[in-house]
Amino acid sequence: MYVAAKGGEKAIRNAHKLLAKRRRGNKNLPSVTLEQIASQLSLAVDRVMAEGSLYDTHLAALAIKQARGDLIEAIFLIRAFRTTLPRFGASQPLDTGDMLVRRRVSATFKDLPGGQLLGPTFDYTHRLLDTSLATADQAGEVDDQANAAPALSDAADAASKMPRVTDLIGAEGLIEASPVDAGGEPFDITRAPVSFPVDRATRLQTLARGDEGYLLALGYSTQRGYARSHPFVGEIRFGDVEVILDVPELGFPVSIGEVQVTECQMVNQFKGSAAEPPQFTRGYGLVFGQCERKAMSMALVERALRWQELGEEPGAPAQDEEFVLSHCDNVQATGFVEHLKLPHYVDFQAELDLVRRMRAEASGKPAADEMKEAAE
Amino acid sequence: MSGMPEISYNFAYLDEQTKRMIRRAILKAIAIPGYQVPFAAREMPMPYGWGTGGVQVTAAVLGPDDVLKVIDQGADDTTNAVAIRGFFEKTAGVATTTATTQASIIQTRHRIPETALAENQILVYQVPIPEPLRFLEPRETETRQLHALAEYGLMHVKLYEDIARHGHIATTYAYPVEVAGRYVMDPSPIPKFDNPKMDDCPALQLFGAGREKRIYAIPPYTTVRSLDFEDHPFKVQRFAKPCALCAATGVYLDEVILDDKGGRMFVCSDTDHCNTRQAQGHRGEMAAPAGEAA
Numbered sequence: 001m002y003v004a005a006k007g008g009e010k011a012i013r014n015a016h017k018l019l020a021k022r023r024r025g026n027k028n029l030p031s032v033t034l035e036q037i038a039s040q041l042s043l044a045v046d047r048v049m050a051e052g053s054l055y056d057t058h059l060a061a062l063a064i065k066q067a068r069g070d071l072i073e074a075i076f077l078i079r080a081f082r083t084t085l086p087r088f089g090a091s092q093p094l095d096t097g098d099m100l101v102r103r104r105v106s107a108t109f110k111d112l113p114g115g116q117l118l119g120p121t122f123d124y125t126h127r128l129l130d131t132s133l134a135t136a137d138q139a140g141e142v143d144d145q146a147n148a149a150p151a152l153s154d155a156a157d158a159a160s161k162m163p164r165v166t167d168l169i170g171a172e173g174l175i176e177a178s179p180v181d182a183g184g185e186p187f188d189i190t191r192a193p194v195s196f197p198v199d200r201a202t203r204l205q206t207l208a209r210g211d212e213g214y215l216l217a218l219g220y221s222t223q224r225g226y227a228r229s230h231p232f233v234g235e236i237r238f239g240d241v242e243v244i245l246d247v248p249e250l251g252f253p254v255s256i257g258e259v260q261v262t263e264c265q266m267v268n269q270f271k272g273s274a275a276e277p278p279q280f281t282r283g284y285g286l287v288f289g290q291c292e293r294k295a296m297s298m299a300l301v302e303r304a305l306r307w308q309e310l311g312e313e314p315g316a317p318a319q320d321e322e323f324v325l326s327h328c329d330n331v332q333a334t335g336f337v338e339h340l341k342l343p344h345y346v347d348f349q350a351e352l353d354l355v356r357r358m359r360a361e362a363s364g365k366p367a368a369d370e371m372k373e374a375a376e
Numbered sequence: 377m378s379g380m381p382e383i384s385y386n387f388a389y390l391d392e393q394t395k396r397m398i399r400r401a402i403l404k405a406i407a408i409p410g411y412q413v414p415f416a417a418r419e420m421p422m423p424y425g426w427g428t429g430g431v432q433v434t435a436a437v438l439g440p441d442d443v444l445k446v447i448d449q450g451a452d453d454t455t456n457a458v459a460i461r462g463f464f465e466k467t468a469g470v471a472t473t474t475a476t477t478q479a480s481i482i483q484t485r486h487r488i489p490e491t492a493l494a495e496n497q498i499l500v501y502q503v504p505i506p507e508p509l510r511f512l513e514p515r516e517t518e519t520r521q522l523h524a525l526a527e528y529g530l531m532h533v534k535l536y537e538d539i540a541r542h543g544h545i546a547t548t549y550a551y552p553v554e555v556a557g558r559y560v561m562d563p564s565p566i567p568k569f570d571n572p573k574m575d576d577c578p579a580l581q582l583f584g585a586g587r588e589k590r591i592y593a594i595p596p597y598t599t600v601r602s603l604d605f606e607d608h609p610f611k612v613q614r615f616a617k618p619c620a621l622c623a624a625t626g627v628y629l630d631e632v633i634l635d636d637k638g639g640r641m642f643v644c645s646d647t648d649h650c651n652t653r654q655a656q657g658h659r660g661e662m663a664a665p666a667g668e669a670a
Contacts (some may be wrong), residue, residue: 076423084385105650193414193589196517306382322515332587337426339504342456343425345630346449346486346645350548350567352631353613358542 023068037061046260046289047071051330052078053190053209055259055288070275073212078332083190090185092244092253096263096286097164100240103290106165107233108267114162119238120290165235166265166282175234175267195321203325207302208286210328212294218304218318219297227304227316231283236268238290262287264295268303271310281310388435388468394418398436398591407592409525410555412506417589427460428586430483430502437498437582438464438481443471445479450487450628457485474648479581488570490627490649493579495596501564503585504593506569508552508562528560531603539608548613554601555594556586563600568613569628574600619644620662624655 002122038045038061052075056209059270060078067073103119106112118124148289169175186201189209194202196255207215222229240258247254274277283303285295304318305325318324328335381434386392394416401415420428438444444464448457454472460483461472473479476491481662483500493499505511509519512530533554538546545551551568554562563571564583574581574594581594594600604610620641627649629642641662644650654663 008453008455009462012455012458012462012604054593079419080421084389084391190416190419192416195414204491250443320515326516331419332424335426335428336504336587337425338423339425343449343454346567347549347565347626349629349631349645350613351570354544354546354548358544361543 013152023066030163034058034061036082037064043290044069044071046291047294048074048078050288050294051075051209052082054078054082072330072334075332079331087188087191089245090188091256092246092260093181094241094243094261094286094374096237096241096261097167098241099237099261099263100258101162101237102239102260104162104235104239105233106235107170108165108235112165112168142331153210156357162237164237164265167268169267169280173277173279174310176271176282178282194325196325198321198325201300203305203321204284204286206325206328207298208288210298210331211333212291212297214328214330214333215297217278217295218324219300221316222300222304222318227307227312227319228268229283229300229303230269231266231282231300231303233296234265236262236264236292236295238262238292260289262289262291262295264292264299266296266299266303281306381639385424385467387440388438388464388470389421390395390418390432390435395436400589402433402436402593403590405582406580406595408551408559408620408664409594409598410411410559410561410592412590412592413617415436415591417586420586422459422463424506424587427485427502427583429588429591430462430500430586431460431486431584432586433500433582433584433591434464434481434483435468437500438468438470440468442480443473445473445476445482445648446484447487447489447631447646447648449483450489451647456537464643475652476646476648477611481575486565486567487564487628487645488573490624490644491652492573493577495578499577499579499581501566501581501583503562503564503588503590504581505550506562506583506585506588508550523559526558528554532605535603535605545604545608552603554603556598556600560603561592561594565650567613567628568602568610571600571602571610572612576600587628594634595611615642617642618660619650619653620660622650622658622663623660624649624653625659 016277029089038057041064044064045057048063048071049055049057052063053061054060056246059081060074061076063074063077064071066077070218101114101117103121104114104117106116134175165174166178170177187199189202189205194206198206221227240260242255242258244253247257264286266283266285268281268283270278272282281303283299283301285298285302285304287295287298301318301324305321307319308312314320388395390398397416401413405411417429417432420431422428422431434444444461445452446457446461446464448454451457452461464470465472476482476493479499480496481500482489482493483502485502488499507516508520509522509530510536513519513522521652522528534545535545538544547568549567550562550565551571552560553563553571553574563574576597576599577594578596580596583592585591600609609628613628615625615627615629619627619629621643624644629643630645631640631642633640643660659665
């Protein structure tokens with residue numbers, strides 16, 4: 001006698017209970033607070049906001065806690081929440097030239113108006129484990145003076161504004177102009193299905209919420225000869241920018257808040273023709289929060305995807321628009337890869353039968369008769 | 377830091393504007409049987425590849441009076457079916473059932489119920505890859521053009537090559553069909569055993585692919601033909617033995633491995649069909665005697 005396995009419902013409930021227990025960890029230790037996550041794991045929070053496409057440090061911290069530190073799972077939680085929010089409109093384009101700059105480096109000029117500002121960076125640290133951080137006391141902590149953000153009065157001072165490197169060389173016509181804002185609302189990949197080929201706004205949006213690791217690998221591939229574009233980091237800047245929204249009911253633009261973003265302007269291989277003198281070209285990257293790895297990778301990939309417009313030879317993976325853009329979303333990718341663990345026994349049964357039948361035919365013996373095919 | 381926002385969800389999770397958008401796509405899909413209509417699939421609170429397309433279609437057509445059934449691999453109690461059914465119980469508060477005949481909407485993954493469907497029913501399929509030509513041509517820009525031109529030579533060559541190489545058409549599930557004499561369509565990964573049930577079906581059949589952002593449909597009483605050749609007509613799997621629990625024949629069976637010595641049994645993949653038959657007193661060779669069933 002055989003009784004078919006049942007109880008999916010109960011099993012799921014118990015699994016979720018166990019998950020909650022594992023998430024909490026050792027109950028003798030205090031539960032980690034959202035404030036702790038937001039302030040001490042801020043780069044994880046930044047990544048979740050960037051790839052979750054939702055700027056809210058508190059919710060991102062909650063998602064990280066709920067996901068037990070699994071950032072793709074946290075991104076998924078944020079996306080599933082974000083999708084339920086109403087859309088009020090599109091802001092004016094961010095003016096990154098007006099940024100309250102916390103970090104700004106250029107690899108193309110030794111010095112430039114506004115200077116080089118290292119800010120909070122891992123660059124030039126020696127990657128030696130700092131055991132003083134292992135204790136919960138005050139060791140290794142720096143005084144608040146050094147940690148403080150630039151005073152707001154600086155930001156208000158127009159003299160402290162840093163012109164973008166691309167604007168500086170653009171003034172001489174040495175780099176292609178940034179495409180002008182066509183006006184109107186840009187295509188929104190979260191509200192309409194994408195069809196190929198895509199426009200610039202769609203390409204940038206897709207890359208901006210794309211997986212950091214995926215873009216890193218593709219960007220890296222362009223440096224190793226697969227769609228080489230001779231990149232220079234014209235500038236990377238990280239800081240706070242105002243988000244300004246035109247409110248039709250009011251008749252004037254209002255600032256609805258500030259977001260932190262990292263922007264990378266890559267200056268690439270020049271191009272010229274009989275009609276046009278040579279100019280450098282651009283690759284552009286913009287990411288919520290502080291994430292230079294992602295912003296730089298995005299700029300490399302963005303530039304590689306422009307091969308057609310710039311009359312370059314195709315053929316490298318990073319240049320393939322459908323390939324790059326269709327596979328860069330980690331929530332889509334993880335869902336579809338992991339769906340393979342769902343039951344597939346109906347389909348597998350069909351394959352099993354076919355393979356058994358073909359093996360039997362190959363060996364010349366009659367097929368075992370569990371299953372056979374018959375005309376309708 | 378700001379406080380937590382109040383979070384509340386609409387009936388069946390999706391907001392009404394999104395449902396309207398999906399309904400428009402569904403209407404277009406019904407008007408052009410078998411054609412894949414792009415739609416602005418939303419991010420859902422379950423993973424892509426786990427039924428987000430089907431869930432969105434169900435959410436868009438679901439009303440408070442509907443009775444919902446959810447199956448995965450033909451079974452009501454597989455974990456993903458349980459999770460999706462629970463989702464709609466929670467977000468829409470609709471009645472649910474496991475009885476095929478009681479349901480007004482049936483969401484399915486990988487099977488069509490054995491019990492024939494009726495005119496007042498909607499069958500919603502979860503679709504992973506909606507494009508039947510995808511594995512022959514990976515580019516969407518190309519495949520859309522092939523559909524527009526009804527250029528399906530690639531698919532016939534593939535089926536022919538199967539026969540030349542294996543002596544059989546080696547596609548056993550997601551077997552391509554031609555709908556209403558025009559579009560070649562992926563029936564989702566149902567075993568080809570189920571393909572004939574799509575033809576001239578009284579129920580409305582809707583297909584949702586969330587990750588790929590496509591919806592397509594087969595209106596009631598539409599001709600659905602599985603692709604084949606004159607000298608290699610379409611055939612479905614037949615099982616030599618009846619279901620070990622309910623003794624049904626002419627149904628799709630799952631193989632269950634009983635021990636490590638090659639012992640195995642075959643039971644209905646459609647659990648409702650099997651349970652109904654057992655309740656009617658049908659007994660297979662491994663079933664518990666009447667009155668003792670768990």
